[in-house]
Amino acid sequence: xxxxxxxxxxxxxxxxxxxxxxxxxxxxxxxxxxxxxxxxxxxxxxxxxxxxxxxxxxxxxxxxxxxxxxxxxxxxxxxxxxxxxxxxxxxxxxxxxxxxxxxxxxxxxxxxxxxxxxxxxxxxxxxxxxxxxxxxxxxxxxxxxxxxxxxxxxxxxxxxxxxxxxxxxxxxxxxxxxxxxxxxxxxxxxxxxxxxxxxxxxxxxxxxxxxxxxxxxxxxxxxxxxxxxxxxxxxxxxxxxxxxxxxxxxxxxxxxxxxxxxxxxxxxxxxxxxxxxxxxxxxxxxxxxxxxxxxxxxxxxxxxxxxxxxxxxxxxxxxxxxxxxxxxxxxxxxxxxxxxxxxxxxxxxxxxxxxxxxxxxxxxxxxxxxxxxxxxxxxxxxxxxxxxxxxxxxxxxxxxxxxxxxxxxxxxxxxxxxxxxxxxxxxxxxxxxxxxxxxxxxxxxxxxxxxxxxxxxxxxxxxxxxxxxxxxxxxxxxxxxxxxxxxxxxxxxxxxxxxxxxxxxxxxxxxxxxxxxxxxxxxxxxxxxxxxxxxxxxxxxxxxxxxxxxxxxxxxxxxxxxxxxxxxxxxxxxxxxxxxxxxxxxxxxxxxxxxxxxxxxxxxxxxxxxxxxxx
Numbered sequence: 001x002x003x004x005x006x007x008x009x010x011x012x013x014x015x016x017x018x019x020x021x022x023x024x025x026x027x028x029x030x031x032x033x034x035x036x037x038x039x040x041x042x043x044x045x046x047x048x049x050x051x052x053x054x055x056x057x058x059x060x061x062x063x064x065x066x067x068x069x070x071x072x073x074x075x076x077x078x079x080x081x082x083x084x085x086x087x088x089x090x091x092x093x094x095x096x097x098x099x100x101x102x103x104x105x106x107x108x109x110x111x112x113x114x115x116x117x118x119x120x121x122x123x124x125x126x127x128x129x130x131x132x133x134x135x136x137x138x139x140x141x142x143x144x145x146x147x148x149x150x151x152x153x154x155x156x157x158x159x160x161x162x163x164x165x166x167x168x169x170x171x172x173x174x175x176x177x178x179x180x181x182x183x184x185x186x187x188x189x190x191x192x193x194x195x196x197x198x199x200x201x202x203x204x205x206x207x208x209x210x211x212x213x214x215x216x217x218x219x220x221x222x223x224x225x226x227x228x229x230x231x232x233x234x235x236x237x238x239x240x241x242x243x244x245x246x247x248x249x250x251x252x253x254x255x256x257x258x259x260x261x262x263x264x265x266x267x268x269x270x271x272x273x274x275x276x277x278x279x280x281x282x283x284x285x286x287x288x289x290x291x292x293x294x295x296x297x298x299x300x301x302x303x304x305x306x307x308x309x310x311x312x313x314x315x316x317x318x319x320x321x322x323x324x325x326x327x328x329x330x331x332x333x334x335x336x337x338x339x340x341x342x343x344x345x346x347x348x349x350x351x352x353x354x355x356x357x358x359x360x361x362x363x364x365x366x367x368x369x370x371x372x373x374x375x376x377x378x379x380x381x382x383x384x385x386x387x388x389x390x391x392x393x394x395x396x397x398x399x400x401x402x403x404x405x406x407x408x409x410x411x412x413x414x415x416x417x418x419x420x421x422x423x424x425x426x427x428x429x430x431x432x433x434x435x436x437x438x439x440x441x442x443x444x445x446x447x448x449x450x451x452x453x454x455x456x457x458x459x460x461x462x463x464x465x466x467x468x469x470x471x472x473x474x475x476x477x478x479x480x481x482x483x484x485x486x487x488x489x490x491x492x493x494x495x496x497x498x499x500x501x502x503x504x505x506x507x508x509x510x511x512x513x514x515x516x517x518x519x520x521x522x523x524x525x526x527x528x529x530x531x532x533x534x535x536x537x538x539x540x541x542x543x544x545x546x547x548x549x550x551x552x553x554x555x556x557x558x559x560x561x562x563x564x565x566x567x568x569x570x571x572x573x574x575x576x577x578x579x580x581x582x583x584x585x586x587x588x589x590x591x592x593x594x595x596x597x598x599x600x601x602x603x604x605x606x607x608x609x610x611x612x613x614x615x
Contacts, residue, residue: 023080176221194240214319564612581614584613589609
């Protein structure tokens with residue numbers, strides 16, 4: 001006799017509706033224990049975490065039997081509640097013996113707000129501004145931070161400590177807004193619909209995460225008017241612009257802290273009478289203060305200070321609103337889980353007030369529905385906070401799959417995310433294979449790991465061998481196809497599309513190799529961009545897995561009008577599987593089709609992927 005599950009939250013026979021629910025939804029739960037077990041009573045216990053752990057116990061009434069299973073059902077009311085519910089079941093027999101099931105998670109979100117859908121549909125391109133393209137060699141004289149500029153675009157970034165033992169990140173290459181404007185046609189050829197910029201505001205370091213002045217763009221990038229011109233030109237190409245909002249900390253070298261006295265205003269590090277003094281927390285002024293991860297050059301701000309809140313999002317001319325007016329279309333929030341929930345909510349409200357279709361994306365590395373930071377369960381994707389998150393769980397799942405982790409593990413991990421996330425967050429995720437905070441994907445796939453046991457000098461000088469690069473490119477082509485087929489916005493970290501290599505920062509932040517691109521990879525990424533732009537099933541369609549075992553993974557993306565089958569082979573051998581569909585048609589990738597008695601066999605070469613139209 002086949003195994004009959006008692007409860008499966010992903011099966012509509014056991015729970016409806018699927019996954020996360022909007023507040024006010026009546027959720028139907030059904031247990032289906034085998035009749036032979038003789039259970040006579042069942043109950044549901046629900047713990048409303050955000051309602052001071054209130055416990056609700058519901059009797060599950062017997063509804064009859066079906067296919068050798070008893071049916072016990074109950075309906076849980078989520079009216080007036082937003083947060084996580086942890087539910088479990090108890091089954092009892094006439095002799096008093098019991099079986100416990102659970103607990104399991106139910107995400108209840110605020111469904112009142114309309115979340116703009118544009119971000120998750122198209123391709124995003126992440127630009128590290130100093131390293132993408134420059135229109136001229138800049139002059140660093142008189143600029144904040146004591147910078148120096150590489151005269152050759154093709155030099156390697158500085159990575160060794162200075163004479164004081166510090167890595168100061170003061171070497172610049174001079175990428176600028178005009179350089180980006182000059183390449184908008186190129187970006188359009190990749191199918192790009194959103195430009196995501198790492199920080200653009202004046203800052204001493206080349207990464208610009210230690211903001212010196214939120215009121216102006218860094219002079220090496222151009223003037224504020226140049227940013228608005230870039231946005232206007234991007235909009236003509238059908239592209240939107242997303243900025244990096246770094247609001248958890250500023251720079252030691254900044255108008256606000258002014259640790260080195262560069263700015264004429266009195267900063268918090270110079271006087272306790274400074275208007276910015278309440279923005280920071282000193283344990284011993286001026287030398288001991290809270291900073292991001294203990295890095296002295298990034299003093300942490302007090303996000304609960306009223307004047308800081310007014311400055312960032314509260315006022316009409318706040319940072320959030322001002323730069324949306326200047327042409328931006330959304331914000332990515334750096335270290336979102338280190339910002340108070342009501343601070344994030346304030347940013348979200350200000351952005352929507354300024355531009356109703358503005359989008360807020362949060363940097364969160366884990367499952368954003370269960371994230372706990374500083375002892376608090378975060379509200380990132382419960383509505384009115386973040387519209388989507390950076391999808392690092394997807395990146396981890398893709399890497400694991402193509403490094404031998406098995407299709408079943410990919411399905412398990414990503415179905416957990418789909419089940420836990422509200423639909424708006426699942427479909428508005430920022431999906432990346434790598435970012436400025438991770439090694440380059442080609443290096444990881446080709447080398448087979450990060451090699452953290454090697455010295456930094458070794459990793460700086462590492463280059464893939466021809467054999468490693470060949471294998472890495474095959475895997476990257478398949479991994480990128482998977483990225484472009486998955487719900488959420490496929491995000492290209494600049495230069496991945498032309499085969500850039502490198503381990504961690506700053507090796508992953510080298511300059512874009514204009515004139516030395518890998519044409520084969522570039523053609524592939526352009527094909528991916530056309531695929532994503534053309535097919536609505538990939539932009540907004542549902543997802544349904546049809547294969548997930550060992551080196552095989554396959555899923556369908558579907559709308560009422562279109563059905564696509566996306567299939568991947570992560571292994572070193574040929575893989576085949578059967579599909580009972582009407583006339584699959586290969587539209588991208590490598591695969592062989594064979595038909596017998598109306599059943600098709602799809603055969604995938606090693607380390608490859610393919611997309612088929614089914615209707």
